[in-house]
Amino acid sequence: MNKQHMALSLSVGVLGGVSMMLAGAWNVYEIWIGFIAWGLFFKNGGDNNALKMTITAGSYGAVVAGLFFFLSSNIDLGALNGPLWIAITVFALMMGTQVAMFSCAPTAVCGYAATAGYILLTAGGQMAQSVTTVGMSNPIVMVIITIIIGSAFGMLSGKVSSAIGG
Numbered sequence: 001m002n003k004q005h006m007a008l009s010l011s012v013g014v015l016g017g018v019s020m021m022l023a024g025a026w027n028v029y030e031i032w033i034g035f036i037a038w039g040l041f042f043k044n045g046g047d048n049n050a051l052k053m054t055i056t057a058g059s060y061g062a063v064v065a066g067l068f069f070f071l072s073s074n075i076d077l078g079a080l081n082g083p084l085w086i087a088i089t090v091f092a093l094m095m096g097t098q099v100a101m102f103s104c105a106p107t108a109v110c111g112y113a114a115t116a117g118y119i120l121l122t123a124g125g126q127m128a129q130s131v132t133t134v135g136m137s138n139p140i141v142m143v144i145i146t147i148i149i150g151s152a153f154g155m156l157s158g159k160v161s162s163a164i165g166g
Contacts, residue, residue, distance in 0.1 A: 007165025011157040012038075019153050028136060028145045033114045037150030038157070040107050046158050051151050053104050058147040060102040061111025064093045066131040066140040068112075069119055073129065115143045 016035075023031040037054055044050035072085040093112055097105045119131075119139050130137050 004161070004165045008157070008161040010164065011161040015153055015157045015160065019150075022149070028142060029149050030118060030142065030146050033118065033143055033146040034150030034153065036110055036114055037147040038154040040110060041151045041154030042158070044104055044107060046154070051155050052101070054107055054151040054154070055148055056101040057097070057104040057107035058111035058114075058151075059144045060096060061093060061108040061113070062115040062140050062143040062147065064089050064096070064108075065112040065115035065119075066138075067092075068116070069131050111143070111147060114147075115140060118143055 019029075019034055019038075020031055023029045023034070037058055040058065041050050041054045044053045068085050068089040071089070072081055075085075077084045090112070093108055094105060096102050097108055102108055122139065131140055132138075136142065
């Protein structure tokens with residue numbers, strides 16, 4: 001058995017349990033979005049740069065998804081309202097990945113998808129109206145905080161793994 005893999009498995013497992021406890025105790029953390037960010041942190045390299053990229057690109061995706069909900073709710077483009085606003089905002093999402101701090105397109109797309117999923121799954125999509133509110137009731141804020149926490153758990157699990165696995 002690979003000692004490093006065992007250490008990482010133990011670290012992620014234990015911290016995953018802690019993460020779940022936080023999700024139950026805090027009203028600012030969605031476990032499934034946190035695990036997406038955690039995985040992206042490792043996919044992005046598992047280091048300080050990966051932490052920054054996961055947070056910035058994932059947050060960028062969350063903001064653009066919020067823009068989709070705002071625009072599609074306030075500017076009706078007729079029978080193709082949803083598809084047209086998706087096309088426009090996803091085009092903008094991908095164009096924005098030319099900016100260095102948002103350049104990880106898969107992470108930006110995951111931030112967009114997690115935000116859309118969170119909004120659509122919460123109160124039957126009624127949360128879409130709250131993308132312009134200030135504070136924790138804004139789903140974009142919730143997703144970004146969760147991305148930050150999930151990425152931090154990724155960083156922490158890597159450090160704990162290194163400490164116990166040598």
